[in-house]
Amino acid sequence: MTEQAINLDTFRAEVAGWLQENFPENLKGQGIAPFGGVEGDRVVEGDAALWRDRLASRGWGTPTWPADLGGGGLNHEEAKVLSEEMHHVGAINPIPLLAGMGVTMVGPTIMEYGTEDQKKRHIPGICSGKVRWCLGYSEPNAGSDLASLATKAEENGDHWLINGQKVWTSGADISQWCGALVRTDSGVKKRDGISFLMLKMDQPGVETRPIKLIAGASPFCETFFNDARAEKDDLLGALNDGWSVGKRLLQYERASQTGARPTSNKVSGSLQSLAKSYVGETATGELADADLRVRIADHLMHTRAHGLTIARITAEAKGNPEVSAAASILKNSATRVSQERAELTLEFMGHQGLGWEGDDFSEDEIEHVRGWLGGKAISIYGGSFEIQNNIIAKNILGLPETTQKG
Amino acid sequence: MAALSEEQRMIKDQASAWVREQAPVSTFRAMRDQDVAQGFFSETWQAMIEMGWTGLVVPETYGGAGLGYQTLGLVLEQLGRNLVASPLYASSVVGAAALMHSGSEDQKQALLPKIADGGRLVVLALEEGPRHNPSQIMCRAELTSSGVTLSGTKQFVMEGSAATDFVVAAKVDHGAGETGVGLFLVACDTPGVRRHAVKTMDSRGYASVTFNDVALDLEAMLAGPDTGQAVLEAVLDVATAALAAEMLGTAAAAFDMTLDYLKTRKQFGQVIGGFQALGHRAAGLYSEMELTRSCVEAALAALDNDAQDAQELVALAKCKASEFLHEMSSQLIQIHGGIGMTDEFDAGFYLKRARVLENALGNAAYHRDRYAKLLNF
């Protein structure tokens, strides 16, 4: 055995031992439910809080982040071992969920662009799972055309004063911090007058109004800044360089969305066997609906192709999945996989897939419906399906830019 | 649009004006928000009765207007546009068709006028499992010398919450084993009938109905095992074609909302419809809508004319309407971006209703298969 392999085995034993002592038995196989479900929007208590804090004390909620900032300081192999061992005992890592946009997007961007002081002030909170971040990018008139954003920030002594309105801010009402793109210079080309500010949500100048979604819940808000304050040293990156910072963050977002998660966590087991349970099978074991069978096969093949492509890109980037234009390909492909899966599931469930509430439908069925509806957003946020295609055409294929000027 | 007669044009204009002015989507929203148990507002239903829509296809001898399915389609399409919630389709179309295709003269005399004046809500109770499968009926009707005993459960009965009578499809048992399917008329207050509301995502009035050894007179049998299957097929043809007309209306409204947004929403200094990716998508959807309309109109005309290929055209219409509504309702949300995902905007209503209608009476795959069967391959 190589030295590395021996080290990994030692590490595996250490993790297993630690989990045995520290993972609360009660949470076993409970998934994200004790942490507030997909929105992660309930107060975390009891064993759930205990587990969050124990995991954070080792930095294992953010295993590959630097140990001196609250991360685990692990390399990718060790992180993989950790996640395998956790999976083995039915444990999940709730910290990325509890940190909102902190772990997947804001944290990596702070580590890339932030000053030492900013890293020290913000990263440990994200690692603890107790500080949630939201993202104030979109505005009513600046969605896909983000560079048109109008929320203004002006220097005012030792701080910034922010005025304007954001919209679709996921988790704004339950977040402690916001990473916002704001206009700091109106006299230059749109993209050259934007800055990235970090500000506290709990202050008089910030107001949020939850917006109900088609799936029933209200995970996003309108956010109003009325003389809101951000500290001078909470400017991330250079003044008026917010476009590069913000774009980089979106690449992290895409990279975090390439995994084609199912839109609902409840419906488990293979798609094929679930389909059979609703549709039935022929004497020779084939799905009874031949038309549906072919379309499910097509979907499973696309899912496989997607997985193989992630693996290939990861291997080519030598272990570090590259955060790049390729993320646009993967985001659109992941979107297709999860939306297609949700639609097919809804279809084969038939009447049982059309429920809203009540005992006529199983919990799994209802959750599937809500997830299917919520999943319609995947092709809209983080740069819509169409915008990803524009990026592929321009940045990968070198085709002329036709629309996204300025 | 096929050339309309003077009368058809008047009915269409009336329906379109009424829907626009009296039944906007905000009415449906209010119904959903108030969680109205029967799944529609009584005022809506009353207005339909007054306009004579409840008797549109019922023959004049039974108190109706005796107009054809093409005319009916014009009204249903308008209702579909604004997601108007009412038992018109379930009772005045499907229930009426059941009695027009079966039942004795006395039964027709007794019930059709009541359907036509909206006094009774007669709905078909057919589905038993999660997917449309009229060839696998498990409900049983035992014939005895004195009457019929009905037992079984029907699911997802449209307007089952408000219905006064059910037309139940059941396997007939003469005592010498099961034979074919029969249709039975059961008043909802007959002892042994139990129903409860089923909360679906389109907020309409579905019910699950259980028949527990329900004792009926022999006259309750509208169609016996020798004719039942054929009657059921004829009723389903009407039901399916009419549903396709409603779906076309729902999809056409979704198209119009989308087109409007493409022409008004600006990003990157221009209306988003100017981006060729979206322009082409709209062009494709528009083409699909035109193809769907041809199929829906042809199916309704075929029913009016007793055409030989009516069944094929009905399968075609439902398949096309399902496919188009599916894509159109998804694109309605996608092209509206973030706004499309909000409950304050109506897109979600269209998406939810779309999936319910796509699934009802057989989805696109079901009707592709049926089409193949009808073409004998």
Ligand SMILES: Cc1cc2nc3c(=O)[nH]c(=O)nc-3n(C[C@H](O)[C@H](O)[C@H](O)COP(=O)(O)OP(=O)(O)OC[C@H]3O[C@@H](n4cnc5c(N)ncnc54)[C@H](O)[C@@H]3O)c2cc1C
């Ligand atoms: C569930 C959800 C959560 C979200 N969370 C956040 C958040 O936390 N923070 C935040 O800042 N924002 C968030 N968003 C907003 C999201 O990023 C925007 O909705 C998105 O950028 C699209 O903007 P828009 O909604 O204004 O749509 P528009 O930009 O108006 O787009 C409308 C349609 O036009 C298309 N389109 C636009 N431009 C082009 C073009 N050039 N070529 C072709 N097609 C084009 C779009 O793809 C879309 O289909 C969230 C959105 C959703 C749905």
